[in-house]
Amino acid sequence: MDVGALPAGEHVVEVQVEDAAGNATTVFGPATLPRLNAESVSGAGSQAAAVQAALGARVHVYFQANKKRSLTSRYGRRVVVRGNLRDAKKRPVVGARLDVYHVINGKRQLVKTGLKSRKGGRITLILPMNIGTRKIQFAYRALRPGPVTHSQTLSLTVRDGNGRLVTKPKDAKGPQY
Incomplete structure (x- = not known):
């Protein structure tokens, strides 16, 4: 069999x-x-080819505001992350779940598990407006269950209206997102 x-x-x-x-x-x-963590990999004919392509896929994310991996933003402004998931031949990986971790004061916390790559392998994450300074790690697993096969980390610095660093939002209740 x-x-x-x-x-x-x-x-x-x-x-x-x-x-x-x-x-x-x-x-x-x-x-x-394990199962393949993608609905499709464009141009990969067989299941074996799709698995090989998914294993070689890479996450590329950036802040929409400046197209870079680090951003300084003002507290209360919406922050948007864009990017894509592509295999080694630059073909889009569609329907793959990514895990999003936030690292605050050195503590890593899984925040989102349902982020999926869309048509063209595109990724979009809209962060809440009451967010503080942190690192945001996007982790991709080619197979689920399985180890992380690629990840990328962004650095977000948030300052208040007076230019002071915001580490913990004043109006936040419960766990820090």
Whole structure:
């Protein structure tokens, strides 16, 4: 049976294992099959080609205001992040989920798990207006479950009307987003 034909998730498998001396034994056990973290990779014909393309995909994000990876903004202004997810041949990866982490005072917190790349591999994240200074990391996993295969971090500095650094918004309640 072709393992690639099985749906993603947990399965019970039977595997024939052979050592260097030629001794063979059957091993039973659970196996979790990861799934491709994309609806499509343009131009990748087969599933194997799509997996290879997804493994080589890279996240490119920037602040819309200045098209750079760092931004100083005034408190109360809307901050928008744009970007794309493309494979090594610059083909768009569509429908892939990205995890968004915020690093505040050295503490990393997962904030968003539902950010998806759209048509053309485009990515857009609109941050709330009452946000303080932080680093924002976009993490991409080619296979889910699986390790992060590429990430990119942006640096946001927020200042109030008097030019003072805003680290914790005054009107924020609960966990800092």
